[in-house]
Amino acid sequence: MATLTFPLSRIEGHAQVVIEVRGSEVLSARFQATEYRGFEFLVKGGPAEQMPVIVPRICGVCSTAHHVASVKTLEDVYEVTPPPLAVTIRELLLLGQLLQNQATSLFIFTMPDRLDVDSLFDLSGSGLSEDQQAVMTTHALQVRQVGTHLIALAGGQFIHPVKAVIGGVISGITEEAAAKMREELVWALPIAIELVDYYWETSLAMGERLGTWGDDEPACYITAVGAEHPNYYGDVLRVMGCDGSDACTSFSACDYADYLTVEESEYSYAHQTSYQGNVMRANSLARVNLVQKMGTPKADAYLARFHEAFGRPAHAIMLFDLARGIELVYAMERSLEILAEPLGHEDTAVPYTPRDGEGYGLVEAPRGPLIHHYRVEEGKIAHAEFIIPTVHNMLAIERALRVAARRYVTSSGVDMELEKAVGRVVRAFDPCIACATH
Amino acid sequence: MTTLIYSLLPEAVDPALAFQGGVMKRFAVLQLSGCAGCEVSLLNADAWVDQFKLVYMPLVTSVYDVPEVDILLISGGVRTDEDLYRLRRAVKRAKQVVAVGTCAISGGVANLGDRDEVREVFLAQAQRHHVPRLLPKTHPVDAYVDIDLYLPGCPPTPELFMAVLEEDSVFKPSKIVCQECGRKKIRDMRPKHLLGFQQGHVLPDICLVNQGYLCVGTSTRGGCRAPCPRAGHPCVGCRGPSDVFIEKESAVWFTSIKRVFNSMTDIPDEEIDAALRSPQLALFLFQFSDYAGGERAIRPKEKVL
Secondary structure, three states, X not given: OEEXXXXXXXXXXXXXXXXXXXXXXXXXXXXXXXXXXXXHHHOOOOEHHHHHHHHHHHOOOOHHHHHHHHHHHHHHHHOOOOOHHHHHHHHHHHHHHHHHHHHHHHHHHHHHHHHOOOEOOEOOOOOOOHHHHHHHHHHHHHHHHHHHHHHHHHHOOOOOOOOEEOOEEOOOOOHXXXXXXXXXXXXXXXXXXXXXXXXXXXXXXXXXHHOOOOOOOOOEEEEOOOOEOOOOOOOOEEEEOOOOOOOOEEEOHHHHHHHEEEEOOOOOOOOEEEEOOEOEEOOHHHHHHHOOXXXXXXXXXXXXXXXXXXXXXXXXXXXHHHHHHXXXXXXXXXXXXXXXXXXXXXXXXXXXXXXXXXXXXXXXXOOEEEEEEEEEEOOEEEEEEEEOHHHHOHHHHHHHHHHHHHHHEEXXXXXXXXXXXXXXXXXHOOOEHHHHHO | OHHHHHHOOOOOOOHHHHXXXXXXXXXXXXXXXXXXXXXXXXXXXXXXXXXXXXXXXXOOEXXXXXXXXXEEEEEOEEEEHHHHHHHHHHHOOEEEEEEEHXXXXXXXXXXXXXXXXXXXXXXXXXXXXXXXXXXXXXXXXXXXXXXXXXXXXXXOOHHHHHHHHXXXXXXXXXXEOHHHXXXXXXXXXXXXXXXXXXXXXXXXXXXXOOOOEOOOOOOEEOOOOOHHHHHOOOOOOOOOEOHHHHOOOHHHHXXXXXXXXXXXXXXXXXXXXXXXXXXXXXXXXXXXXXXXXXXXXXXOHHHEO
């Protein structure tokens, strides 16, 4: 028996893939998260009201999702409903995060695979001219930065934001600031579209070159956005069964344990989830399979093109990457719509009275549904749980790794393309290990 | 490798001007146990793209070991045996070693897990096969290796990252966050009770201490341009103690911050005392060399940006 260990890069956090083979037989493929800080333990005993500042530190990439989920959880405990303006500004925060994340995943994490180079910051082996290389890197960073500016505008800081508070948000957005942001989005949208189109083409070319789009077996799909006009603020969870029927199972965050089986792994610091014994998938492809209409013109054109080309539900894992492109465009278009509304008025928050109890908070993070669950006793956190989107993809990642391994491990030996395939497979799911282990 | 390239340049060329001779300084980012927020912030400091060659940062490059570099940025704390191994291995290959972010400098928010009662439960449940072992507690990087420069912040802003990379001697951060916040201190607005960090309606333009919030911007190192208090959230001190306190013991700060609240408010000392033990202040407090206990050398202020 031989054990092949693959370090990983261009993903968030520390993880590796271990594949065991005997002859041409693939015995196992494991995805191991190798870091751990223990947030569910370290927050214990701390004042509940401080969670919105502590838990974003679970992850600098996904801090916005944790910030908002945390505030929503405490509002559930305290039974307080934030005013509509606060909800709108939080939606904007999450759109900023979606934009930043999808741009990072598309252009920094996975574009190098399309161009067969190690990094966006060294495109010398890509076949692009020097001018094209410079433009590619600059444009990718510019689009990503628009997302960070949106988070900073709505959240105060683009990493570990502070402006969502229990009962609302600290302040609204002045028309002057909104106009400036709109201008930036209008400027960046065509740049983003050009990049997405280029990404789409090079992805198709890569699929053709490789002769595969990766694991395309059916799976269940989970998301917290609705079927139309997806709102990442999160409402109820929906699961599409393996039959691909639109008759989804819906449930609230507080009932997640009745529907999802979350288990510890003995070889990884991350847990793994299944749905009624089935492999489940979260993240962009889950949303694009469950959403019939984005509700903004350009994103809807991409969505129609996607559904027509690949069917619905679509299963091949490389389609996660293309689906991110649709969401990148949606995030920009939808933000423009929101920023055209009046966001400067005074009704930003309602008062609340802290009390003990139990609460759940759900948001749709870029990687899928994120649930926070706290029990508060004497004003302090007695129990905290973080149900992380990446964890829902763990079994799906391992299944896709087995598919890749079987393709490249044959009786004539191990095709070293496997190393690149492992990277592509894992990146398609855009896992976040800091979150998954927390 | 870099030395080799420099040696090919005519002697008259000042290494500081090497870039103009066509050789970019090479830098790497070693990611230990953290949240990648520092790396994400660095990506927003995109001015380095044209001036420096990023040769290693697993978040964005598929390179699996630290090569020889001019500057090594280290983010994250030392939480596992693998962190420790990679740290010791990497520093040997760098001319200059910079600890960036609160986790690398103090262990960061992960220090909250080092309380005895938490640690026992945590370590008992953390055992896994085939993954790096957790050390008994989290450590700052200077517990194991020599550091040339500290860049605190959770995370440090893109501007601060650029100041480090460019070795910008002109860049002088403000002494404290207060100087960058722009909110006015008001003499006759003296709250009687502490609101903590977040409760209540925040008035624009008025100092958060005057409004009864536990803001520690008066003693936190400046340079971040005060995004949190500007947005109406009290400073939790992620940039750590200012030059006045950085070489002192944490007890000096506890006395001093109470004096600030006594002079600006009528909040009873007991309320302040209790609030200063907040987990939220972990980012600040653990940057005092003595706070986490143990024998740790004081960080000279000249080495902290």
